C-alpha cells in the first residue's frame with residue numbers, strides 16, 4: 001500500500017537559526033497528518049540538528065544528495081553510511097539542479113539509488129523533462145529512459161522502497177505549475193513504466209510525487225490525481241506556515 005509523502009527540499013537555504021525555528025514551528029503545527037510521511041531536507045551541516053528536533057515526531061529527515069561509496073578520497077562528498085549514522089532516513093537523488101550543476105548522470109543516479117537501498121535509506125529519485133523536450137514531443141521517451149536507467153539492476157523486492165518524484169524542469173521555482181492533468185499524465189507514464197519493468201502490483205505500491213511550484217493553492221488538486229501520491233516542495237516548504245498549509249491541503253483535505 002503506497003503512502004502519501006510530502007517532502008520539503010530546502011535546497012541551499014536557511015541558516016542554523018532559521019533551520020531550528022522552522023522545524024520547531026513545523027513540529028508544533030503538525031497535527032492530523034499521521035497517515036502521511038512528512039519529510040524535510042535541510043543542508044548537510046544542520047542534518048544532525050534536524051534529526052534531534054524531529055525525534056519522536058512524524059517528521060523524517062532527508063539529505064539532498066550523497067555519494068554512493070562508504071568512504072574514500074572524494075573531497076566534499078558525504079556517504080550513505082554517514083547519513084545513516086546520524087539518523088537520516090531519506091535522501092533526494094538526481095534532482096535536476098544536481099544533474100545541471102554537478103554533473104549528475106543517469107549512471108551516478110543509478111549507483112546512488114542502489115547504495116541508498118543497500119544502506120536502508122529511502123531514495124527520493126527525481127526525474128523530469130525540460131520545456132524543449134516537452135515541446136519537441138520527446139517527454140515520454142525521456143522520462144521512461146530516466147526511470148529505466150535509474151532503476152537498472154534494482155531488484156523487484158526493492159522497488160517499492162523507492163519514492164519517485166516527477167519534477168518538470170520548466171515548473172521548478174518558476175511559479176509555473178504543471179496542470180493537474182499534465183502532472184497526472186506523466187505520473188501515470190511512470191507507473192506504467194514501473195509495471196513494465198517489474199509488475200503491476202509493485203507499480204501500484206510505489207509512491208510517486210509531483211514537484212514544481214507546489215503551493216497551498218494547488219496542493220489539493222494535484223494530490224487528488226490517482227497517480228500522484230504527494231509532493232516534493234521547494235520554495236513553499238521554507239516557511240513552516242506555507243508547508244503546513246500544503247500538508248493540510250494534500251493530506252487532511
Ligand SMILES: O=C[C@H](O)COP(=O)(O)O
Nearest residue numbers: 009172173212213234235
Ligand atoms: O525539489 C523541489 C523542486 O525543485 C520544486 O521546487 P519549487 O517548489 O520551488 O518549484
